[in-house]
Amino acid sequence: xxxxxxxxxxxxxxxxxxxxxxxxxxxxxxxxxxxxxxxxxxxxxxxxxxxxxxxxxxxxxxxxxxxxxxxxxxxxxxxxxxxxxxxxxxxxxxxxxxxxxxxxxxxxxxxxxxxxxxxxxxxxxxxxxxxxxxxxxxxxxxxxxxxxxxxxxxxxxxxxxxxxxxxxxxxxxxxxxxxxxxxxxxxxxxxxxxxxxxxxxxxxxxxxxxxxxxxxxxxxxxxxxxxxxxxxxxxxxxxxxxxxxxxxxxxxxxxxxxxxxxxxxxxxxxxxxxxxxxxxxxxxxxxxxxxxxxxxxxxxxxxxxxxxxxxxxxxxxxxxxxxxxxxxxxxxxxxxxxxxxxxxxxxxxxxxxxxxxxxxxxxxxxxxxxxxxxxxxxxxxxxxxxxxxxxxxxxxxxxxxxxxxxxxxxxxxxxxxxxxxxxxxxxxxxxxxxxxxxxxxxxxxxxxxxxxxxxxxxxxxxxxxxxxxxxxxxxxxxxxxxxxxxxxxxxxxxxxxxxxxxxxxxxxxxxxxxxxxxxxxxxxxxxxxxxxxxxxxxxxxxxxxxxxxxxxxxxxxxxxxxxxxxxxxxxxxxxxxxxxxxxxxxxxxxxxxxxxxxxxxxxxxxxxxxxxxxxxxxxxxxxxxxxxxxxxxxxxxxxxxxxxxxxxxxxxxxxxxxxxxxxxxxxxxxxxxxxxxxxxxxxxxxxxxxxxxxxxxxxxxxxxxxxxxxxxxxxxxxxxxxxxxxxxxxxxxxxxxxxxxxxxxxxxxxxxxxxxxxxxxxxxxxxxxxxxxxxxxxxxxxxxxxxxxxxxxxxxxxxxxxxxxxxxxxxxxxxxxxxxxxxxxxxxxxxxxxxxxxxxxxxxxxxxxxxxxxxxxxxxxxxxxxxxxxxxxxxxxxxxxxxxxx
Amino acid sequence: xxxxxxxxxxxxxxxxxxxxxxxxxxxxxxxxxxxxxxxxxxxxxxxxxxxxxxxxxxxxxxxxxxxxxxxxxxxxxxxxxxxxxxxxxxxxxxxxxxxxxxxxxxxxxx
Numbered sequence: 001x002x003x004x005x006x007x008x009x010x011x012x013x014x015x016x017x018x019x020x021x022x023x024x025x026x027x028x029x030x031x032x033x034x035x036x037x038x039x040x041x042x043x044x045x046x047x048x049x050x051x052x053x054x055x056x057x058x059x060x061x062x063x064x065x066x067x068x069x070x071x072x073x074x075x076x077x078x079x080x081x082x083x084x085x086x087x088x089x090x091x092x093x094x095x096x097x098x099x100x101x102x103x104x105x106x107x108x109x110x111x112x113x114x115x116x117x118x119x120x121x122x123x124x125x126x127x128x129x130x131x132x133x134x135x136x137x138x139x140x141x142x143x144x145x146x147x148x149x150x151x152x153x154x155x156x157x158x159x160x161x162x163x164x165x166x167x168x169x170x171x172x173x174x175x176x177x178x179x180x181x182x183x184x185x186x187x188x189x190x191x192x193x194x195x196x197x198x199x200x201x202x203x204x205x206x207x208x209x210x211x212x213x214x215x216x217x218x219x220x221x222x223x224x225x226x227x228x229x230x231x232x233x234x235x236x237x238x239x240x241x242x243x244x245x246x247x248x249x250x251x252x253x254x255x256x257x258x259x260x261x262x263x264x265x266x267x268x269x270x271x272x273x274x275x276x277x278x279x280x281x282x283x284x285x286x287x288x289x290x291x292x293x294x295x296x297x298x299x300x301x302x303x304x305x306x307x308x309x310x311x312x313x314x315x316x317x318x319x320x321x322x323x324x325x326x327x328x329x330x331x332x333x334x335x336x337x338x339x340x341x342x343x344x345x346x347x348x349x350x351x352x353x354x355x356x357x358x359x360x361x362x363x364x365x366x367x368x369x370x371x372x373x374x375x376x377x378x379x380x381x382x383x384x385x386x387x388x389x390x391x392x393x394x395x396x397x398x399x400x401x402x403x404x405x406x407x408x409x410x411x412x413x414x415x416x417x418x419x420x421x422x423x424x425x426x427x428x429x430x431x432x433x434x435x436x437x438x439x440x441x442x443x444x445x446x447x448x449x450x451x452x453x454x455x456x457x458x459x460x461x462x463x464x465x466x467x468x469x470x471x472x473x474x475x476x477x478x479x480x481x482x483x484x485x486x487x488x489x490x491x492x493x494x495x496x497x498x499x500x501x502x503x504x505x506x507x508x509x510x511x512x513x514x515x516x517x518x519x520x521x522x523x524x525x526x527x528x529x530x531x532x533x534x535x536x537x538x539x540x541x542x543x544x545x546x547x548x549x550x551x552x553x554x555x556x557x558x559x560x561x562x563x564x565x566x567x568x569x570x571x572x573x574x575x576x577x578x579x580x581x582x583x584x585x586x587x588x589x590x591x592x593x594x595x596x597x598x599x600x601x602x603x604x605x606x607x608x609x610x611x612x613x614x615x616x617x618x619x620x621x622x623x624x625x626x627x628x629x630x631x632x633x634x635x636x637x638x639x640x641x642x643x644x645x646x647x648x649x650x651x652x653x654x655x656x657x658x659x660x661x662x663x664x665x666x667x668x669x670x671x672x673x674x675x676x677x678x679x680x681x682x683x684x685x686x687x688x689x690x691x692x693x694x695x696x697x698x699x700x701x702x703x704x705x706x707x708x709x710x711x712x713x714x715x716x717x718x719x720x721x722x723x724x725x726x727x728x729x730x731x732x733x734x735x736x737x738x739x740x741x742x743x744x745x746x747x748x749x750x751x752x753x754x755x756x757x758x759x760x761x762x763x764x765x766x767x768x769x770x771x772x773x774x775x776x777x778x779x780x781x782x783x784x785x786x787x788x789x790x791x792x793x794x795x796x797x798x799x800x801x802x803x804x805x806x807x808x809x810x811x812x813x814x815x816x817x818x819x820x821x822x823x824x825x826x827x828x829x830x831x832x833x834x835x836x837x838x839x840x841x842x843x844x845x846x847x848x849x850x851x852x853x854x855x856x857x858x859x860x861x862x863x864x865x866x867x868x869x870x871x872x873x874x875x876x877x878x879x880x881x882x883x884x885x886x
Numbered sequence: 887x888x889x890x891x892x893x894x895x896x897x898x899x900x901x902x903x904x905x906x907x908x909x910x911x912x913x914x915x916x917x918x919x920x921x922x923x924x925x926x927x928x929x930x931x932x933x934x935x936x937x938x939x940x941x942x943x944x945x946x947x948x949x950x951x952x953x954x955x956x957x958x959x960x961x962x963x964x965x966x967x968x969x970x971x972x973x974x975x976x977x978x979x980x981x982x983x984x985x986x987x988x989x990x991x992x993x994x995x996x
Binding site for chain 1: 913914915932933934935937938941942945953956960961962963
């Protein structure tokens with residue numbers, strides 16, 4: 001109705017004219033009525049009075065007319081907002097407390113939501129991300145899940161698929177070691193994070209290069225000239241953004257390679273942030289299940305169809321490789337296709353939603369607090385509201401006004417909260433565990449702002465509706481009659497505030513129990529012996545020899561040994577070694593291990609954790625030798641068929657560790673090794689996981705690990721800069737071109753394995769502390785207010801001979817009654833809610849009685865204090881003063 | 887008309903006002919008196935209800951207002967039925983008759 005909209009504007013702008021017309025109309029009506037009455041013989045003054053009575057209150061009539069006039073809504077709104085702001089300005093301390101409380105709640109919620117949004121909700125930064133899938137395999141037969149592919153699967157899927165538009169293979173390194181290459185010929189030798197891709201990967205992600213071209217299938221063929229693409233960041237830092245870089249040559253792993261393309265600035269491969277170089281994967285030259293795959297589905301194809309399609313293609317592999325028949329049968333290979341985003345996010349969603357829930361509870365407590373404050377304030381404004389009612393304010397209008405004041409309050413709180421969130425987010429990202437994916441996608445964007453606005457309005461309606469509903473119906477007479485002198489405040493009026501306190505205490509208990517459970521989890525984790533000792537004193541780092549050296553393993557051993565000798569000569573080094581991986585660095589492999597006297601016909605042996613180590617690995621890590629002996633250089637250099645197993649593996653087969661000695665195990669039926677030692681268990685998968693059964697092979701069995709070993713050094717000086725400088729010199733005196741990377745103490749990996757737990761713990765503890773603070777402030781406020789309201793009554797009681805102790809008891813009892821109900825409600829709620837935590841807990845049940853009891857006691861204790869302070873003030877009051885005061 | 891019956895009788899009030907205006911333009915007091923007269927003094931409309939109703943009907947385009955001099959040379963705001971208002975009156979009267987018939991039948995049924 002354009003006419004109506006027009007009239008809204010006309011009325012808004014011609015407000016004064018309309019008001020004047022209304023005045024005129026009412027005046028003329030009054031005159032007409034007076035005239036009528038005077039014609040009936042009444043005097044002018046009597047006629048006037050009767051006429052006024054007949055109209056029934058000029059202001060009420062005016063309000064009635066204004067209410068139907070188009071535009072009245074907008075106009076009322078503007079007036080109510082102005083009025084609300086004036087009210088808020090008048091009560092500075094109330095406003096400050098309420099705004100701060102809200103800002104804390106809204107700010108916290110916004111900060112956590114930005115993380116949820118960035119990590120879980122935002123689509124990946126590729127076009128049409130919905131049709132991108134990660135392609136992996138599950139091998140339930142040997143208990144392996146989300147396995148990578150081998151080039152053989154890649155070729156089959158590429159040629160035979162009916163659901164993939166295209167599939168690409170990529171390589172990011174195996175285990176915990178990120179793929180990286182030595183780059184020389186650009187100043188100092190460098191170790192640059194790299195990515196191997198087949199020609200399909202970039203087109204699948206719909207990434208076009210900023211300069212030059214992408215890889216073609218020809219680049220991917222063995223024997224073609226070596227080509228390389230570089231990322232924007234690498235281009236800027238190494239070539240200063242020089243556009244003539246295309247066609248230039250850099251040495252990668254000692255091979256001259258031509259730069260053919262530069263990737264655009266916004267390009268990010270999955271979650272890799274400091275990628276420098278992309279190389280053709282050349283799948284025909286590769287083998288082994290070391291490669292992940294990304295595919296784009298044909299339009300209209302679903303994930304389920306693609307899974308079925310891959311399931312159809314898996315048996316084709318068998319036709320190609322009949323020799324792998326046994327493995328295929330045992331492993332029971334099934335497809336595991338997931339949306340690409342799911343591949344990137346992993347299982348972090350659980351933690352984030354728990355934190356979101358926690359901070360949501362804090363916001364609810366904050367709302368309850370503000371609602372409680374508002375109820376008190378609106379009680380103080382009864383007279384004002386009554387006057388407004390008497391002057392013709394309709395109940396709806398007054399309630400709307402109160403609600404609007406709350407909304408204005410919420411908006412101010414929300415704006416400040418947004419500032420808090422902005423600051424808090426920085427702290428949060430700094431605190432976040434390094435395995436939190438998509439950290440760089442976290443920020444305050446449009447969706448977050450919209451969320452904040454929504455939460456703010458919702459919060460405003462939530463805490464504003466209580467006083468609005470409660471006092472909208474104030475009768476004109478009732479409020480006016482009741483002056484300041486109120487005897488004990490009516491029970492009914494207190495009921496709402498009491499209910500709020502109960503809710504606050506209950507919610508605070510839920511949060512405190514949650515953080516209590518996390519503390520218990522953390523305690524349990526710390527008390528798990530990881531299997532190694534004093535990890536802060538163990539310094540570790542990787543070096544990486546050029547790949548052509550792997551063809552000369554004898555030379556590699558000599559180089560590694562030379563480095564080791566130099567390191568051992570550093571003062572303060574008590575032990576050193578080199579190995580394929582460091583405990584807990586996720587670098588150990590899982591391979592099937594055969595046991596000679598426990599072979600079951602036609603059954604694949606279970607996969608075991610495998611480390612390739614040098615002598616004194618166990619001494620350096622502090623892993624005890626339970627039976628037998630350590631490896632010796634003699635074993636390694638003479639390639640003697642020996643191995644060492646963990647205690648749990650020995651017990652699994654032979655019950656007694658020493659009975660394992662001399663038994664035969666092997667990686668294949670042609671390669672048997674004798675067990676010469678049994679060592680203590682190590683929680684390689686993190687302290688929250690069972691220690692895996694582990695086999696330690698001599699590192700001389702693996703040319704790959706000899707070419708890229710991890711050195712470990714035990715020294716009281718470990719972790720210091722000066723020590724690392726000496727270590728670097730020791731390495732460079734063997735080969736000045738070697739780059740040291742992944743320089744960390746063993747403690748770094750140990751701490752990292754608990755990072756997610758400690759992050760959750762810190763965040764929930766913060767939420768719990770906020771909840772406790774707000775809850776207690778709420779309780780204190782209610783008790784203090786009721787004491788101030790009852791000072792008259794207390795004065796009478798004391799005048800009549802009540803002892804201070806009696807008064808104290810009276811006040812404290814009231815508060816503790818609420819607390820006990822709140823604790824009861826909270827315990828019930830916590831029992832129902834903590835099971836959502838169960839996947840994050842370790843060594844403690846979600847219903848852990850100790851946590852529940854301790855938290856309830858602590859909360860009750862703090863509540864007692866919150867009641868005691870105002871109670872004591874009440875008893876200090878002189879009865880005479882209390883009585884006179886009223 | 888009591889405040890309590892506003893909701894129930896809002897339609898009725900509109901109908902009465904439209905009816906009152908159907909013969910000639912009237913000002914507020916005139917409408918009030920005319921309603922009292924045509925309902926044989928059964929209803930008196932309070933100004934608290936009448937003016938909001940008039941302004942609402944003006945918003946909807948059923949009535950038009952203009953200032954003119956009354957019988958004794960006082961200026962007053964006169965309300966006049968528009969053609970939309972006449973249609974509305976016809977419509978509401980028809981509906982009202984229907985309701986009366988239905989209600990009468992319902993009340994008389996045993």
